[in-house]
Amino acid sequence: MKLSATMRLLLFGLLTSVPMWAQQGDQIDTGDNAWILVCSALVLLMTGPGLALFYGGLVGKKNILGTMMQCLAMMGAITLLWALIGYSLAFSEGNAIIGGFDYAFLNGVGQEANGSISHLTFMVFQLMFAIITPALITGAFAERMKFGGMLVFLVLWAIIVYFPMAHMVWGPGGLMNAYDGGSIPCLDFAGGTVVHVSSGVSALICALYLGKRKGYPGQAKKPHNLTLSFIGACLLWVGWFGFNAGSALAANGLAAAAFVNTHFAAAAALLAWLLAEKIRDGKASTLGGITGAVAGLVAITPASGFVTPMAALIIGAIAGFVCYWSVVILKKKLGYDDSLDAFGVHGVGGTLGAILTGVFANSMVQEAPGGGAAGLLEGNSQQLINNTLGVLLTWVFAAVATLIILKVTDATVGLRVSEEDEIEGLDLSQHGEEAYNLEG
């Protein structure tokens, strides 16, 4: 029987489990493995139902299912993509930009130890990051994107932007990998650049490319159910413990540090946002509080395993004020319709967090990659420069790649729904169903 090379590779992956990645002497620590499996579940919880509820409550009542479906679609499509090729492109040996095909079809990814956890555990933990990152972008084009266009755009985006980003920062030999010979060694503990800057900047390009929603800004564009958004934001907060503390890849003191920093930054940012609202708008709002908390969670993400709890409070507070400024003042000034503020929160908060990581990184929390001083406050100005360069590189890469993918998708399957479909709402026009059948 003759099989194609691809089929043989697939069968090989299905039938065998060869510990190619495992270092000599790696052994699974059951505590570590258990913790990272729990963290994987927590990170999935951030997308569904967390982000789906957070975004779903912010749109109009005729678009909530369409918005939630964008998150759900990522849970399906990115998982498939990750299993076939994504994990390999992100985390197998390759060049400085992208990995190779060693792990295609999860070939060689089995139960064996990879560090102190199973290789499968590491793979599935990283998968959950790959799911939420494109899902974050959907906030920018809420209420006006075709379902098919969204799917094609985000799958291409994962391949062209996310997998290379993950490889460059966390993959073996990646360009920005501070722990594996990167030529621009960036400190990014849990995905400030990989997840938030990349998705946030891409979100801005999407909002600019697609244009405003019909009727924006008008009466009909008020959030339709902030109760749902509140539940979603609180689930994001809880899930973020898995995201950041799990990025220690062990159930150790560093995980505890990241856990505490995550919580502290969210609390400080929430208060900062409420204070800004009270001063400028006269009233502290629920929506402001939850948005502030998410901004703090975004900003602490790259820093969570490098800074002290007091620095986390400062980073959170700065993020609360700066993201308030970007969402409330900058957006109005520039006039784009980033519907759910994916750029204002993730792009700006991620950029801020990545730069502040270079300032506050402390070698007492985690040893600097080359030993010695970690961040600017310890006297290592080079780290601030490296992290800033990493952010700039991510901005340019994500913006250019997103623009190209948008143009290609627009020219083939199309991006924006027709005016009639937009007026009817995504729930009916894209999915043939309604969220609220109160006469039923």
Next chain:
Amino acid sequence: MKRIEAIIQPFKLDDVREALKAAGVNGMTIYDVRGHGRQKGHKEVYRGQEYEVDLLPKVKIEVVIDDARVQETAEAIIGAARTGKIGDGKVFVYPVEEAIRIRNNDTGDAAL
């Protein structure tokens, strides 16, 4: 016969229904409506984006009554719905040509 249409504050609905019951009025139709008279609306702010909301939620009550009881019915509604502030609402009275009970074809006052 007359139709009394009263637009009131939603939170006054229970008081008005009690008053109508005390005045011997058994039937009514209630609508949830939005509107405004001289009352100003309010401002809502979502992430710094301001929305002026001037159509406020109100409740509309419709009662059809025989001519002799129009005065006391209107007074019952007004007495129960009044807070003395702008936004309390209004009462309108219209003539009704005919009333027919669907169940048994009763007409006029007997159908009320």
